[in-house]
Amino acid sequence: MNDTERTIINGLQGGFPVCERPFLAAAERLGLSEEALIDGLRGLLDAGVLSRFGPMYHAERLGGALSLVAMEIPAADFEQIAGQVNAFPEVAHNYARDHTFNMWFVLATEKPERKTEILDEIERITGYRVYDMPKLTEYFVGLRLDV
Amino acid sequence: MDGMITLDETDRRIIRETQAGLPLVPRPYHAVAEKLGLSADEVMARIEDLLDYGVIRRIGAVPNHYRLGYTANGMTVWDVPDEQVDALGELIGALDYVSHCYHRPRHLPDWPYNLFAMVHGRSRDEVESKAETIAGLLGEHNRAHAILYSIRILKKTGLRIGD
Numbered sequence: 001m002n003d004t005e006r007t008i009i010n011g012l013q014g015g016f017p018v019c020e021r022p023f024l025a026a027a028e029r030l031g032l033s034e035e036a037l038i039d040g041l042r043g044l045l046d047a048g049v050l051s052r053f054g055p056m057y058h059a060e061r062l063g064g065a066l067s068l069v070a071m072e073i074p075a076a077d078f079e080q081i082a083g084q085v086n087a088f089p090e091v092a093h094n095y096a097r098d099h100t101f102n103m104w105f106v107l108a109t110e111k112p113e114r115k116t117e118i119l120d121e122i123e124r125i126t127g128y129r130v131y132d133m134p135k136l137t138e139y140f141v142g143l144r145l146d147v
Numbered sequence: 148m149d150g151m152i153t154l155d156e157t158d159r160r161i162i163r164e165t166q167a168g169l170p171l172v173p174r175p176y177h178a179v180a181e182k183l184g185l186s187a188d189e190v191m192a193r194i195e196d197l198l199d200y201g202v203i204r205r206i207g208a209v210p211n212h213y214r215l216g217y218t219a220n221g222m223t224v225w226d227v228p229d230e231q232v233d234a235l236g237e238l239i240g241a242l243d244y245v246s247h248c249y250h251r252p253r254h255l256p257d258w259p260y261n262l263f264a265m266v267h268g269r270s271r272d273e274v275e276s277k278a279e280t281i282a283g284l285l286g287e288h289n290r291a292h293a294i295l296y297s298i299r300i301l302k303k304t305g306l307r308i309g310d
Contacts, residue, residue: 008208009208009210009215012207012208013205013207013208013209013210014205014206014207015205015206015207016169016205016206016207018176018191018194018195018198018206019176019191020174020176020177020187021173021174022175022176023171023173023175024173034173038171038172038173041171041208042171044208045168045171047214048211048214049210049211049214049215050208050209050210050211051209051210051211052167052168052208052209053168053169053171053207053208053209054165054166054167054168054169054206055165055166055169055194055197055203055205055206056203056204056205056206056207056209057162057166057202057203057204058201058202058203058204061152061200061201061202062154062162062202063154068251070258072257082301082302085301086301086302091302092302092303092304093300093302093303093304094300094301094302094303095297095298095299095300095301096297096298096299096300096301097222097295097296097297097298098295098296098298099293099295101257101258101295103301104222104295105301105302131254131257131258132252133251133252133254133258134251134252135249135250135251136249136250136251136252137232137233137236137249137250138248138249139233139236139237139239139240139248139249139250140240140241140245140246140247140248141204141246141247141248142204142205142246
């Protein structure tokens with residue numbers, strides 16, 4: 001990674017301006033040219049070092065429901081249940097974790113009441129209990145990675 | 148501002164158009180406006196409102212932490228007294244290496260933990276030493292804790308609002 005890329009990653013995890021020439025304004029703050037910033041971002045996105053560049057939306061404030069859900073699935077059934085859970089388009093992320101609670105997924109529904117329906121359906125289809133863990137309070141969300 | 152905002156169809160069109168990213172052109176908001184048949188001033192004003200109301204958390208680069216060498220990602224979970232959880236959550240959420248920190252419900256007796264903090268490190272050793280620091284900060288309030296590492300991504304799609 002070169003100095004320009006490091007400057008972009010460390011300096012632009014937030015605070016991108018809303019104005020006619022935002023790349024120019026951000027570039028001046030970072031000591032870069034507008035073109036170097038745009039090219040640098042394109043390179044970092046193409047290389048997969050950045051997964052996205054733009055607004056980060058707060059899912060709950062879009063009016064839907066969001067929850068973290070855990071399940072405890074025996075190893076022999078794991079792949080089959082993962083397939084059943086992942087088949088719901090409302091399941092956004094799903095991770096295997098090394099714990100007796102070994103499946104953890106994020107459920108995002110546009111209508112709040114849909115969440116309970118989907119959780120009931122997952123229990124019915126899979127035969128395993130779901131542990132719904134919606135956030136009660138958020139203390140911090142963000143990434144402060146330094147490279 | 149932390150109140151609720153009622154999103155109208157124009158807001159939703161702007162959200163759909165930008166949730167995968169902003170166009171990498173010198174006038175990105177103008178490009179979005181042109182695509183949607185809106186004026187650039189209206190797009191920028193609405194994006195400012197979405198920022199003010201917290202519908203947009205921030206605008207910037209989202210690093211792929213795996214590609215930056217942060218390959219050990221531990222979900223640390225803690226059982227702390229409910230009456231202390233807010234103060235402790237603020238304390239732990241302020242640590243540089245914690246990317247998400249939430250109060251979530253317990254499910255007794257199977258799941259006693261009520262405070263979640265995602266910790267990122269370059270190795271499990273690094274995550275464990277950071278978890279030790281957290282344990283030290285929580286002190287006697289930490290009744291039990293665990294670290295759950297992700298061992299496999301089973302599904303990963305962005306959070307998207309529907310069409």
